[in-house]
């Protein structure tokens with residue numbers, strides 16, 4: 001109880017010592033980070049291999065063009081642990097900032113996380129001002145510098161070694177993540193919603209895809225790298241996300257196989273993307289496509 005009343009006293013006194021600009025930044029950033037954690041925790045696909053919003057799928061897609069792809073490729077193998085860490089860290093940073101527990105550490109964490117997201121997912125967005133991650137990195141850095149420069153700010157950071165308050169924030173973050181997982185809708189329901197949203201989206205003109213050709217595309221609502229095939233029998237497509245640990249497979253025309261660069265799994269695109277070589281055990285996920293007029297579209 002002492003730790004709880006100490007947290008609330010610290011939150012109130014730090015709030016009073018801040019000017020309006022600092023309060024605005026504090027509220028906006030903390031609420032946004034808590035919401036980001038909740039968004040992941042309540043997403044049934046975020047920690048589920050094979051789902052389009054699976055963290056491993058996202059990391060694999062980012063690794064295609066990120067300047068830190070060498071790092072992302074290493075994290076793909078531990079995607080679930082990375083996802084749990086990111087989710088809990090977002091809650092912890094948001095809650096710590098809101099309650100002013102270790103505020104400079106939390107602000108630095110927010111800055112590091114936003115910078116990492118910018119380098120991973122939105123580095124190639126052009127013009128740059130359309131990428132919100134870079135703006136968040138600057139906002140966190142501004143808040144951090146204000147905290148460091150604010151001499152009147154109560155000493156509620158790690159210098160005081162208040163282990164109990166930090167432990168309570170960590171427990172709140174973990175608890176929020178567990179509640180989010182508990183209330184998330186089923187995978188089936190969310191998949192149905194996403195499918196309904198993307199139906200009819202144009203992929204490529206049929207005339208640009210001769211029989212025997214393949215076409216790489218990103219599924220519009222799921223953000224999944226996918227591979228489209230046209231044969232004499234028609235068109236079909238698969239998710240390019242390897243069912244082993246989430247790397248991105250590529251079509252090798254010399255062998256007519258889909259090959260994963262990470263651990264060598266191979267899939268047969270002409271036979272429902274069934275596994276030809278280990279270590280994957282399940283076929284690639286099918287992506288529904290169809291011909292509509294002069295276009296191949298998402299079905």
Ligand code: FES
Pocket residue numbers: 242243244245246247260261262263264265278279280
């Ligand atoms: S991720 Fe291991 S074989 Fe594809």
